[in-house]
Amino acid sequence: MSLTIPTDLLPVDGRFGCGPSKVRPAALTALATRGATWMGTSHRQAPVREVVRRIRTGLASLYDAPEGYEVVLGNGGSTQFWDVASFCLIQQRASVSVFGEFTSKFASAIARTPWLDEPTVAEVAPGSVILPRVADADVYAWAHNETATGAAAPIHRIPGSDPQALTLIDATSSAGAMPVDLADVDAYYFAPQKGFSSDGGLWCALLSPAAIERSARLTQERWIPDSLNLQLAVTNSRADQTLNTPALATLFLMAEQLDWLLASGGLAYAERRTHASASHLYAWADAHPLASPFVSEPYRSPVVGTIDFDASVDAAALAATLRANNIVDVEPYRKLGRNQLRIGMFPAVEPSDVEALTACIDWVLERTVA
Numbered sequence: 001m002s003l004t005i006p007t008d009l010l011p012v013d014g015r016f017g018c019g020p021s022k023v024r025p026a027a028l029t030a031l032a033t034r035g036a037t038w039m040g041t042s043h044r045q046a047p048v049r050e051v052v053r054r055i056r057t058g059l060a061s062l063y064d065a066p067e068g069y070e071v072v073l074g075n076g077g078s079t080q081f082w083d084v085a086s087f088c089l090i091q092q093r094a095s096v097s098v099f100g101e102f103t104s105k106f107a108s109a110i111a112r113t114p115w116l117d118e119p120t121v122a123e124v125a126p127g128s129v130i131l132p133r134v135a136d137a138d139v140y141a142w143a144h145n146e147t148a149t150g151a152a153a154p155i156h157r158i159p160g161s162d163p164q165a166l167t168l169i170d171a172t173s174s175a176g177a178m179p180v181d182l183a184d185v186d187a188y189y190f191a192p193q194k195g196f197s198s199d200g201g202l203w204c205a206l207l208s209p210a211a212i213e214r215s216a217r218l219t220q221e222r223w224i225p226d227s228l229n230l231q232l233a234v235t236n237s238r239a240d241q242t243l244n245t246p247a248l249a250t251l252f253l254m255a256e257q258l259d260w261l262l263a264s265g266g267l268a269y270a271e272r273r274t275h276a277s278a279s280h281l282y283a284w285a286d287a288h289p290l291a292s293p294f295v296s297e298p299y300r301s302p303v304v305g306t307i308d309f310d311a312s313v314d315a316a317a318l319a320a321t322l323r324a325n326n327i328v329d330v331e332p333y334r335k336l337g338r339n340q341l342r343i344g345m346f347p348a349v350e351p352s353d354v355e356a357l358t359a360c361i362d363w364v365l366e367r368t369v370a
């Protein structure tokens, strides 16, 4: 028997996924109108390069990039950037922290790179946060927001680290949503299908002069496949291009989201919106007899909310009921294995829709839990 949630309770938009995430309807309309004669044109010609330029200048402006920082783009998403980093940014040894599946994947990619030393790994159980330990390392790396668990980490240089060491931050689910001081980071990298409300397949990195210098040196010293060569990406990006053909719709939607954010007040605006969504969700869960936030303060993410349910609730069945009512992608991260829902609250999501979502969950729980 399937439950039909009353229409007046439903969110206007039922997309709450954590990647790919909700794309703003206005951006899709722009793609279907202004983009209609632009899609299917050469990425080497001015119209597409103009959009890449909007992304590069827009990101530098959104993040108030310090002097000498550059915005670099390439194909293959954040996963590809992990390999780019192993080839072009880590010299000998990295010190990393692991607090969920995504941070774990980068640690494992580094550990399997034959010419690098075994990384120093600081690990904590999912739901909390740990930063890398001081070590004899030339790179320190962690994630701003662990998308698998909904835990957000502080960003600063690791006290006591070698001043030449680079700090690499996986910003895949924080970029476009959470503020950061780039002076504390040498590579703030991400793919645009989460906070930037675009589609996948692209990686972007805000790189410090020290990161660009390291990459220029290592790409001279090592054999590096072109698709992983950060220096080639730097050279192409400076010309508002990518090494090989990018997904044009991804570029277009990302530029639209950047324009929207910048026109609305930048990261301060994004922060206000995600805070409105997240404070509602966590207050609702804190007060609920059958629900509780998975992550403890001060690590609760403003963009990825993970809510545990009492054993009397079948969270998978709850997610299936919501899905049947067009509220989609609130299933927990597949490998976490908890009785949980995970809710994307990126800037594109309306805070009023998060309120509607919790009302819908309440409505379903009232009818399914004895």
Ligand SMILES: *Cc1c(COP(=O)(O)O)cnc(C)c1O
Binding pocket: 019, 076, 077, 078, 079, 080, 102, 143, 145, 146, 147, 148, 170, 171, 172, 173, 191, 200, 201
């Ligand atoms: C989604 C995600 C990734 C992987 O991104 P892809 O573009 O699919 O490679 C990496 N790190 C974090 C923190 C993520 O959320």
